[in-house]
Amino acid sequence: MNSIALACTGVLGLLLFGLGLTISVVRFRAGLLSGYAPEPDRLLTKLVRAHGNTAEYAPFFAVLFLYLGSQNPPHWQLWCMAGATACRLLLVVSLLAWPTMSKPNPARAIGALGTYAFGVALCVALLIGR
Helix, strand or coil: CCHHHHHHHHHHHHHHHHHHHHHHHHHHHHCCCCCCCCCCCCHHHHHHHHHHHHHHHHHHHHHHHHHHHCCCCCHHHHHHHHHHHHHHHHHHHHHHHCCCCCCCCHHHHHHHHHHHHHHHHHHHHHHHCC
16 A cells, blocks of 8 residues: 555545644634534534535545545545545635635635546546546
8 A cells, every 4th residue: 555645535634624623623613513604604503514524525536535545546646635635624724714714715715626637537447447
């Protein structure tokens, strides 16, 4: 198994479970058992969106990384794995660091577009076998 594929999978897992834990802590401190006010400038709203978005992409990326990583991947695939992981991290940072989610920001656009581009490239690699 390729160590870059494993590392990228581990980072995405830590991101997913770290966001989940953070949401639980923020809810506990606010006295909320569930739900949140859908206001785009609230920390809990941003965390829920970042976690949900991560949960939408991280599992499939993990499958791609682990399968392709077990096949002695060429360097371009490893770069795509690292790029996809970096874009997922950037997207989370862009959701949490900007004052509001109601306005677009360049980091969020780069994170989203990179997620799509690297994801498509890895899916094509899976389909063509290299």
